Amino acid sequence: MEMSKNAKRRLAFVLIDGVGDVSLPRLHYQTPLQAAATPNLDAIASAGVNGLMDPVEAGLACGSDTAHLSLLGYDPRVYYRGRGAFESMGAGLAMSPGDIAFKSNFATLDENTGIVVSRRADRHFEEEGPILCAALDGMKLPSFPEYEVRVRYATEHRCGVVVKGPKLSGNISGTDPLKDNRLLLKAEALDDSEEAKNTAAVVNELSKEISRILVSHPLNGKRAAEGKNIANVVLLRGCGIRIEVPPFEKKHGLSPCMVAPTKIIAGLGLSLGIDILEAPGATGDYRTLLTSKATAIARALSAPLEPSPSIFVPGEDQHKPGREDGYDFGFLHIKAIDDAGHDKASILKVRALEAVDQAIGQLIRLLWQAEKCGNYQYYLCVTGDHSTPVEYGDHSFEPVPFTLCQLKDFVSAVGEDNVIQTSLDAFPLPSVKAGDDLSDKVELSGMKEDRHKAFAGDSVYEFSEIAAARGCLGRFPGSEMMGVIKKCLKLKNE
Structure with missing residues (x-):
């Protein structure tokens, strides 16, 4: 030919x-x-x-x-600039300059000790994941009403989380301990800027409110009755902003x-x-x-x-x-x-x-x-x-x-x-x-x-x-x- x-x-x-x-x-x-x-x-x-x-x-x-x-x-x-923006955009969440996002896991938390007993609530979470994401999407933060939270299911035990609002920084640590049987972490500012300090406070309240919503969700009650791990926390890691590249x-x-x-x-x-x-x-x-x-x-x-x-x-x-x-x-x-x-x-x-x-x-x-x-x-x-x-x-x-x-x-x-x-x-x-x-x-x-x-x-x-x-x-x-x-x-x- x-x-x-x-x-x-x-x-x-x-x-x-x-x-x-x-x-x-x-x-x-x-x-x-x-x-x-x-x-x-x-x-x-x-x-x-x-x-x-x-x-x-x-x-x-x-x-x-x-x-x-x-x-x-x-x-x-x-x-x-962190993987959170990639995960969230891929999950279908549109991002604008200034928004922050996280690569996130549905996980199981021991509420009495604060220990993450399993970083993956369930590897096969294709049915429950979208339901829980819908319950979290658009949630409000009592101390920070000016911020918008968007949540979308990704794959397996993962979801994308985006926070929109003023004075946000990607330069913060996450809440994920990265290994099972470790304490849930608090987000911390990684520099001395007011934006980083403010963002850490927003994210810590976000983590708390996510758990409050998940604990009371009937789907988790059903999982508990079936002897399965409940998904009562979302681990937030890889805080990032959308990169601007050629x-x-x-x-x-x-x-x-x-x-x-x-x-x-x-x-x-x-x-x-x-x-x-x-x-x-x-x-x-x-x-x-x-x-x-x-x-x-x-x-x-x-x-x-x-x-x-x-x-x-x-x-x-x-x-x-x-x-x-x-x-x-x-x-x-x-x-x-x-x-x-x-x-x-x-x-x-x-x-x-x-x-x-x-x-x-x-x-x-x-x-x-x-x-x-x-x-x-x-x-x-x-x-x-x-x-x-x-x-x-x-x-x-x-x-x-x-x-x-x-x-x-x-x-x-x-x-x-x-x-x-x-x-x-x-x-x-x-x-x-x-x-x-x-x-x-x-x-x-x-x-x-x-x-x-x-x-x-x-x-x-x-x-x-x-x-x-x-x-x-x-x-x-x-x-x-x-x-x-x-x-x-x-x-x-x-």
Whole structure:
């Protein structure tokens, strides 16, 4: 197939949250990526260029928000102002300059001792969360009637909380003790300004009033009767203001869109001027429909051949159509791998990585169909924002693999028939029970050694932390990622 020299170059960027890991004894000293059967990810590595990436800098265990800022070309040391604004905007709360917001958890408080016995009232809070948020939204603060409080459900046990009013500062501490069985904290000013002192007083009253409303809510009475943790406090952390930054499109010359059901990532995208696409069934947790995510990104990158999905606008009830001429940079965020790391679920992480690989195969088929029908050249990029090893159950400082190839090279590597025959049927993420015998789930010893040979780019033919170290890109900081991408797309750097 001969492509015009003026063909539009478009990139599908897949970020697997928490993808990196360490060698595990129960995986025969392989990482989950090495143990998982991931033929599509391996073929991307085989068809392209590879490297190891430190999302912010070597040796730093970073959060998803600071990592995403760095990867997208925004120095978090300059632009980061707390994650609360990202979470709240992603949950649908519009923010104006001067508003403050928090990344918040529904939690369980021992009212007699003031100890937070569980920072997560319930990981599966999809039904109760919106009900409790509706009870809190618009609440009044007796000592501070001039302030408006907005609350919106996010995902799992999380919600967004925004405070609007005069003389607010983001420079305060939160109320979250960050670990179970510790005392609920009081917000404190982190500088000597009157704004910070005033904001701390407002937030402490807000925390008190939230608990008063939640304790008397009938839903918590029902949970108590059923022997479940009650959600009688909202932990407020990551106080932040909406950042003012150059829009992504102006900075990089690429029109961007994003599928990110995880609210904090959606809010970060909105802050950078990135359109957030609707993807029915995409939830940002283990229940998510990866096929829906892949389809939404493919449609957005295929427009105007395909109608672009609707986009999400915070603070508005209706949704708006996406760009008629489509997008150049399609960001697909996948969260469930990170959840498996936090849950210390090694088998589930392996199986979920295999599901991600299947969804990437679906994305590739849809993009290849568009490339054959339209004047497009597609590229694929896959990486992570940090490592979340199942041994630790938290983010760590290990670098993550990075791979980038042109779609036509991928197709040449695996054969067009294999691409076209990929099923587009929707599928759920795997369910793995505790105690399952891993040897019944995955092959272990050297299973990838003979699957691929390097097809183009460099000598790497496997997508893993170990293989990526051999790549021609070497080891590089996340701040250089967009430069690498634009160089491969033959676009001018800023």
